[in-house]
Amino acid sequence: MLRIVLVLGFTLSTSAAVAETYRLIHAIGNSEKVLAKGHSKRDFEPMKTDRIAIAEALGIHSERLGTGSITCLHESLFDE
Numbered sequence: 001m002l003r004i005v006l007v008l009g010f011t012l013s014t015s016a017a018v019a020e021t022y023r024l025i026h027a028i029g030n031s032e033k034v035l036a037k038g039h040s041k042r043d044f045e046p047m048k049t050d051r052i053a054i055a056e057a058l059g060i061h062s063e064r065l066g067t068g069s070i071t072c073l074h075e076s077l078f079d080e
Contacts, residue, residue: 021075024048028060028068037075044072 023037024044035051036044051070055061061068 022072023075023078024051024070025073026051026055026061026068026070035070041072048072 020040021038022041022044024035024039024047026033026035036047048070052061052063055068055070061070
């Protein structure tokens with residue numbers, strides 16, 4: 001019985017770790033580029049702001065025109 005409890009405890013802690021990690025994605029049209037992964041959403045907010053500013057300066061992102069998208073996506077959305 002102790003063995004079952006340990007296995008369940010491991011499963012719960014693993015899923016909790018996955019639940020808290022995100023990827024920072026830059027999508028243009030049908031292509032996506034992973035800018036960073038394995039951090040909390042809170043950690044990505046400053047990175048996201050910086051990437052948006054850089055992409056707008058390069059002309060590959062414009063929220064006003066709807067060109068490109070830079071966002072944090074939950075790790076569970078990916079098969080890897």
